[in-house]
Amino acid sequence: MLSRVADSLYWINRYVERAENISRFVEVSEAMALDCPPGSAEPWLPLIDASGDRELFDRLCPAGRPDDVVNFLVRETDNPSSVVNCVTFARENARQIREIITTEMWEQINSIYWTLQEADFWEQPPQEQLHEIRRACQLFYGITDATLSRDLSWQFSRLGRLLERADKTTRILDVKYFLLLPSTEDVGGVLDELQWIALLRTAGAYQMFRQSQQKAIAPEAVASFLLLDPIFPRSVRYCLERINETLRIIRGSSVPGPPDELECLAGLTLARWSFTHIQELIEGGLHEAIDALQQDFNRLHDLIEQRYFIAPVASTPSPEPACAPA
Numbered sequence: 001m002l003s004r005v006a007d008s009l010y011w012i013n014r015y016v017e018r019a020e021n022i023s024r025f026v027e028v029s030e031a032m033a034l035d036c037p038p039g040s041a042e043p044w045l046p047l048i049d050a051s052g053d054r055e056l057f058d059r060l061c062p063a064g065r066p067d068d069v070v071n072f073l074v075r076e077t078d079n080p081s082s083v084v085n086c087v088t089f090a091r092e093n094a095r096q097i098r099e100i101i102t103t104e105m106w107e108q109i110n111s112i113y114w115t116l117q118e119a120d121f122w123e124q125p126p127q128e129q130l131h132e133i134r135r136a137c138q139l140f141y142g143i144t145d146a147t148l149s150r151d152l153s154w155q156f157s158r159l160g161r162l163l164e165r166a167d168k169t170t171r172i173l174d175v176k177y178f179l180l181l182p183s184t185e186d187v188g189g190v191l192d193e194l195q196w197i198a199l200l201r202t203a204g205a206y207q208m209f210r211q212s213q214q215k216a217i218a219p220e221a222v223a224s225f226l227l228l229d230p231i232f233p234r235s236v237r238y239c240l241e242r243i244n245e246t247l248r249i250i251r252g253s254s255v256p257g258p259p260d261e262l263e264c265l266a267g268l269t270l271a272r273w274s275f276t277h278i279q280e281l282i283e284g285g286l287h288e289a290i291d292a293l294q295q296d297f298n299r300l301h302d303l304i305e306q307r308y309f310i311a312p313v314a315s316t317p318s319p320e321p322a323c324a325p326a
Contacts, residue, residue, distance in 0.1 A: 007308075008097045010156045010304070013157045014163065016137050019087050024204060025172065047073060050168075050172045056078075104143045170227075170294055224278035227281070228277075230274075243270075262304065
């Protein structure tokens with residue numbers, strides 16, 4: 001497979017996953033703002049921190065109003081990670097490799113793009129806009145899984161989706177622990193429970209968490225589910241297991257020699273998050289553990305890019321030395 005094709009497939013799925021995640025983040029926050037008691041802090045600015053774009057937001061929107069947050073995350077053209085820009089970038093990558101992806105995949109990503117260009121679409125209530133975007137992105141996943149052969153094209157598609165998903169799960173959990181924790185007297189209260197429910201809904205995990213935990217919502221249980229659950233498809237551990245599996249398939253069993261830096265980092269990261277307990281992470285500092293994990297994700301991305309997406313520069317052979325005179 002050509003490096004540019006693998007790169008486009010990887011980024012198409014990262015961008016679509018990012019657009020779907022941001023849409024869900026904002027959709028849940030819209031609903032939570034309506035449910036919060038009067039006078040409570042609105043759950044808006046933490047979304048900017050979860051997206052990692054606080055410096056850009058403060059420069060573009062110094063007032064920091066809720067409407068500014070929504071516009072910045074969804075429609076802001078100067079924000080590379082806005083939903084509109086993510087869909088635009090995904091479509092451009094798909095356009096460049098139309099001969100590789102299926103017709104159904106192209107039609108769906110093209111449909112999302114043109115829907116977001118229509119003025120009528122943005123006249124709907126925000127909840128309906130976000131719901132439609134989220135469902136359109138999820139439909140793209142389904143079409144990809146239903147129509148794309150399980151060759152390297154699908155493996156690079158899955159790799160991008162999984163890495164983006166794991167990164168966003170850790171970011172939103174980190175924000176909850178360190179920006180949305182209520183005061184001591186509010187712990188266990190109505191607002192506290194609303195915030196933890198909102199976190200689970202933001203990660204698309206509320207119903208599965210309820211089925212796995214037959215007790216009251218507790219911060220430790222939520223963190224354990226989102227980070228360490230082996231079967232929930234948005235948990236960090238599940239994503240890491242599938243990332244390792246995908247990397248092994250891409251590399252192939254025929255490649256001789258010991259594991260390289262990419263395989264070592266992926267394997268060690270999976271081992272660390274498979275053989276630990278949530279109590280150990282909390283006692284050692286959950287923020288520090290998540291921060292280290294996010295650095296591992298960034299390093300994984302860099303190594304994947306270096307190995308598969310950047311074509312090696314052909315070295316220019318040095319001229320043959322002139323024969324010395326006899």
